[in-house]
Amino acid sequence: MPSAARPRRRRGFTRTYLTPKQAIPRRARVILAVGSFVFVVGVWTLLAALVQNPLSALFVPSPYQVVLTWWDMMVNLAFYNDVGWSTFRILAGFLLAAVVAVPLGLLMGSFEAVRSFFNPPINAIRYMPASAFIPLLILLQGLGEDEKITIIWIGVFFQLVLMVMDIAHRVPDEMLNVAYTLGASRWTVFYKVFLPATFPEVVDALRITMGWAWTYLIVAELVAAEHGIGSFILIAERYLRADRIIAAIITIGILGLITDTLFAVIHRLAFPYVQKVRA
Amino acid sequence: MSEIQIADVAMRFRTRRGEVRALERISLTVPDGQFACIVGPSGCGKSTLLMIAAGLVTPTEGEVLLNGKVTLEPGADRGMVFQSYSLFPWLSVRRNIEFGPEIKKAPPPDRRKTSSELIRLMRLDGFADAYPSALSGGMKQRAAIARALANDPEVLLMDEPFGALDAQTRQIMQELLTDIWQRYRKTVLFVTHDIEEAIFLGDVIYVMTSRPGRIRTTLKVDIPRPRTFDTLTGPRFTELRNQVVGIIHEESLKAVESELVRA
Numbered sequence: 001m002p003s004a005a006r007p008r009r010r011r012g013f014t015r016t017y018l019t020p021k022q023a024i025p026r027r028a029r030v031i032l033a034v035g036s037f038v039f040v041v042g043v044w045t046l047l048a049a050l051v052q053n054p055l056s057a058l059f060v061p062s063p064y065q066v067v068l069t070w071w072d073m074m075v076n077l078a079f080y081n082d083v084g085w086s087t088f089r090i091l092a093g094f095l096l097a098a099v100v101a102v103p104l105g106l107l108m109g110s111f112e113a114v115r116s117f118f119n120p121p122i123n124a125i126r127y128m129p130a131s132a133f134i135p136l137l138i139l140l141q142g143l144g145e146d147e148k149i150t151i152i153w154i155g156v157f158f159q160l161v162l163m164v165m166d167i168a169h170r171v172p173d174e175m176l177n178v179a180y181t182l183g184a185s186r187w188t189v190f191y192k193v194f195l196p197a198t199f200p201e202v203v204d205a206l207r208i209t210m211g212w213a214w215t216y217l218i219v220a221e222l223v224a225a226e227h228g229i230g231s232f233i234l235i236a237e238r239y240l241r242a243d244r245i246i247a248a249i250i251t252i253g254i255l256g257l258i259t260d261t262l263f264a265v266i267h268r269l270a271f272p273y274v275q276k277v278r279a
Numbered sequence: 280m281s282e283i284q285i286a287d288v289a290m291r292f293r294t295r296r297g298e299v300r301a302l303e304r305i306s307l308t309v310p311d312g313q314f315a316c317i318v319g320p321s322g323c324g325k326s327t328l329l330m331i332a333a334g335l336v337t338p339t340e341g342e343v344l345l346n347g348k349v350t351l352e353p354g355a356d357r358g359m360v361f362q363s364y365s366l367f368p369w370l371s372v373r374r375n376i377e378f379g380p381e382i383k384k385a386p387p388p389d390r391r392k393t394s395s396e397l398i399r400l401m402r403l404d405g406f407a408d409a410y411p412s413a414l415s416g417g418m419k420q421r422a423a424i425a426r427a428l429a430n431d432p433e434v435l436l437m438d439e440p441f442g443a444l445d446a447q448t449r450q451i452m453q454e455l456l457t458d459i460w461q462r463y464r465k466t467v468l469f470v471t472h473d474i475e476e477a478i479f480l481g482d483v484i485y486v487m488t489s490r491p492g493r494i495r496t497t498l499k500v501d502i503p504r505p506r507t508f509d510t511l512t513g514p515r516f517t518e519l520r521n522q523v524v525g526i527i528h529e530e531s532l533k534a535v536e537s538e539l540v541r542a
Contacts, residue, residue, distance in 0.1 A: 174361045174362075174363065174365055175365070175367065177330075177333070177335050177353070177359065177361070178359060178361060178365050178423075179378070180333075180334075180335060180353040180354075181333050181334075181335070181353050181354070181355070181357060181358055181359035181427075181432075181436070182355060182358065182378055182379040182382060182426070182427075182430055183354055183355025183379055183382050183383060183430060184382050188382060192382075193367065196367070196369045197367075197368075197369075199369075271369070272410070273368050273369055273410035273411070273412055274368075274412070275412045
């Protein structure tokens, strides 16, 4: 047989990288991930270098300058104190919201009577932005910690309760029915089947709403606060210190990344049976 | 003795477009140790009938009797196997199988003995500690059947348990189920839309009509047991199949026509 006719598998660039939903080589994935970081820092450095006007240069610090500023903030301005205050407020507001929202959401998802009663008001309030409540809460509660915590509570609670309700509502009927035909009572079905069936997704919902909590906190602190990352940012603005603002914002990002990783670790340890698609 | 009786059961749903009659005066008795199959066109209400038998749905009229006694609630005496979502994903195969005995507060050594036996019988060896997400579709259903059997129910209700499996796996599962049934001689009520499956497994086949569901024909399957793969190619099997196919085809046509009239 002549050898020319044999078809060969093509391994071109298009085939590897431009086929929708096609996995790419692991090395390429790592290079792209690192590359995106390098790209962002690179563009930023370039912009900082291009700005010639000294006044403008003040507002566009280089990445290196920001790192130095961050260190200076920690050592000389006790920035860790503000980080601590903000973290405390987040944790308090978030935990208080979760402690009420998760049980209520589970009840709303499983009992139509509870759902019919709570759903209309919660759904309506969900569309009222938490930040719009700040002036009202300042009038009611003053400028203390309870005002900050309440804002986070409002921002997290109404979203979380509906997410949990939805999760509970999606538990397949078959799963509960099978338990009944295995001799389980209503109560046994509730705590041995229904609750465990919702847990992994509830932890996911907590992770997502935790991210939103940071937004509400910073807004609350920007409006009025004595300590906290938000108030630090506001003071930095008064002194025209863009480098400090950027360093503070990046700190929030890192804190978010840490909490997110914590939730992911909890998820993996508590629910080893869930097979997750790699994010 | 474990006999389940469905007595004059009717089911009607109220919808915005008026009342829908899903099931109309159905009566049947599955005597002790019989394997009864219900086949019918899709939407004929055969799954609803099984849910009623399990006590998970309350019929508009009629009642379900177990050994002559009226049943009102679901219970461990009528074990059920569903088509999907049936295993608890957070429990290992063994803990899934032990779920019923655990609720009954059976002593742990007894539970373990039961589950070990069923794991071997259902050919799940080596997967006792695996989570359901690690199992294939066929293995999942084998575990689900094992879980129902672990409870030693009076009656086993099966709602298209092999409906989501591929043809080869389904065949293997049917053979396994006949073996298991020969061993335990449970009273079984098995719902399927697969005619060959019904003939291969059943002692009796109830053929249902399209909506409103009624029992149109009752057929005795006089193919001797134990049935094996060769049963499928026998002349009696073909004969019975052609008979049921004819009836179902007629009913499916009726269903389509009535949909056209309504539209």
